[in-house]
Amino acid sequence: MSSFVIKIPCSSANIGPGFDVIGLALSLHLDLHVTVEAKPSSQLPFNCAITYEDQSKSVEQISLDPEVNLITRVALYVLRCHDQRAFPVETKVHIVNPIPLGRGLGSSGTAVVAGVMLGNEVGKLGLSKERLLDFCLMIERHPDNVAASLFGGFVGTYLNELKPEDVARKEIPLSEVLPAPAGGVDTGIRPPAPPMAIGHYRKFNWAPEIKAIAIIPNFVVPTANARNVLPETYSRADVVFNLQRAALLPAALGSSPPDPDMIFLAMQDKVHQPYRKTLIPGLTEILQFMTPATQPGLLGICLSGAGPTILALATDRFTEIADRIIAQFASNDISCQWKLLEPAHDGATVTYN
Numbered sequence: 310m311s312s313f314v315i316k317i318p319c320s321s322a323n324i325g326p327g328f329d330v331i332g333l334a335l336s337l338h339l340d341l342h343v344t345v346e347a348k349p350s351s352q353l354p355f356n357c358a359i360t361y362e363d364q365s366k367s368v369e370q371i372s373l374d375p376e377v378n379l380i381t382r383v384a385l386y387v388l389r390c391h392d393q394r395a396f397p398v399e400t401k402v403h404i405v406n407p408i409p410l411g412r413g414l415g416s417s418g419t420a421v422v423a424g425v426m427l428g429n430e431v432g433k434l435g436l437s438k439e440r441l442l443d444f445c446l447m448i449e450r451h452p453d454n455v456a457a458s459l460f461g462g463f464v465g466t467y468l469n470e471l472k473p474e475d476v477a478r479k480e481i482p483l484s485e486v487l488p489a490p491a492g493g494v495d496t497g498i499r500p501p502a503p504p505m506a507i508g509h510y511r512k513f514n515w516a517p518e519i520k521a522i523a524i525i526p527n528f529v530v531p532t533a534n535a536r537n538v539l540p541e542t543y544s545r546a547d548v549v550f551n552l553q554r555a556a557l558l559p560a561a562l563g564s565s566p567p568d569p570d571m572i573f574l575a576m577q578d579k580v581h582q583p584y585r586k587t588l589i590p591g592l593t594e595i596l597q598f599m600t601p602a603t604q605p606g607l608l609g610i611c612l613s614g615a616g617p618t619i620l621a622l623a624t625d626r627f628t629e630i631a632d633r634i635i636a637q638f639a640s641n642d643i644s645c646q647w648k649l650l651e652p653a654h655d656g657a658t659v660t661y662n
């Protein structure tokens with residue numbers, strides 16, 4: 310029998326101006342406790358039994374069917390790309406999840422990374438993390454969450470342009486998130502493997518004084534909905550506004566001691582937050598009244614990923630900052646939980662027992 314634990318940090322994407330580009334892995338981890346028993350045969354579907362421990366207080370029921378559950382279907386996709394139709398006999402996966410679903414802390418990206426790590430490990434595939442990123446990008450198209458969860462830390466990401474022959478392969482998903490199991494239901498045919506080296510990342514410094522306060526409202530904003538409210542085109546002025554700030558952001562958050570005015574300015578955005586205000590009551594007011602001038606200890610504030618979580622970066626007065634944001638949500642009859650988090654520099658890890 311072999312037994313191991315896969316640990317994946319959650320992530321906050323965008324950090325203001327870095328829409329679909331910048332991500333930060335944070336110290337709230339999804340754990341998979343995996344055992345593989347060498348048995349002659351199994352009655353389990355795809356040889357896999359899932360158990361799920363919800364520590365996130367989410368209302369959504371997570372499927373325990375290995376071909377439906379996001380983590381195990383991604384693992385099956387990776388295995389089937391390598392001519393392994395099912396999990397080894399007999400695989401048990403116990404998922405412990407403290408990451409709230411659909412709140413902007415990259416729960417889906419974390420689950421996708423967990424899936425590729427699981428497939429790689431049980432299939433003894435020996436794929437590098439760089440190659441696993443390609444598999445992640447077949448399922449979740451924007452690289453900011455998955456690269457942060459996989460590699461850890463504060464990252465800038467980019468995609469290579471696909472070659473014309475890959476664009477022509479209709480099975481390569483160009484949607485943001487695959488609507489159906491990656492590779493489809495098991496037809497016995499090998500699903501399409503990703504092109505090589507689609508996604509890339511670069512780690513930035515992070516000043517050790519800076520902590521992340523996540524204020525998590527008690528409602529869900531599915532990422533797909535939050536992407537549907539964005540415009541297809543932008544004005545040149547808005548694009549330049551974001552480029553200027555995105556160019557400043559890594560230096561601002563990597564410099565010690567942190568400069569609150571520079572960080573606050575570097576976290577401004579005109580590409581996604583203004584449009585997502587319609588989905589998040591109170592967002593406009595929170596982004597307006599929480600500044601380093603009105604709130605000591607605060608450095609900068611933004612929507613975490615697609616929301617509705619607010620990410621406030623700060624050096625101290627964490628409770629006071631969280632309480633003010635929670636009070637603003639409360640005036641819209643929205644309750645919140647909050648967490649004080651730090652960058653998770655290690656990314657995804659596997660530890661054998």
Ligand SMILES: Nc1ncnc2c1ncn2[C@@H]1O[C@H](COP(=O)(O)OP(=O)(O)OP(=O)(O)O)[C@@H](O)[C@H]1O
Nearest residue numbers: 379410411412413414415416417420531532614615
């Ligand atoms: N641990 C998990 N196991 C199985 N499915 C999961 C898990 N975590 C997330 N999911 C799936 O991902 C969906 C949430 O994805 P979505 O992209 O909408 O939000 P998010 O990733 O939490 O937020 P954001 O992308 O803005 O950071 C859930 O509704 C669920 O279907």
Ligand SMILES: N[C@@H](CCO)C(=O)O
Nearest residue numbers: 322329451532614615
């Ligand atoms: N960059 C993505 C992150 C959410 O998954 C977005 O803002 O839509």
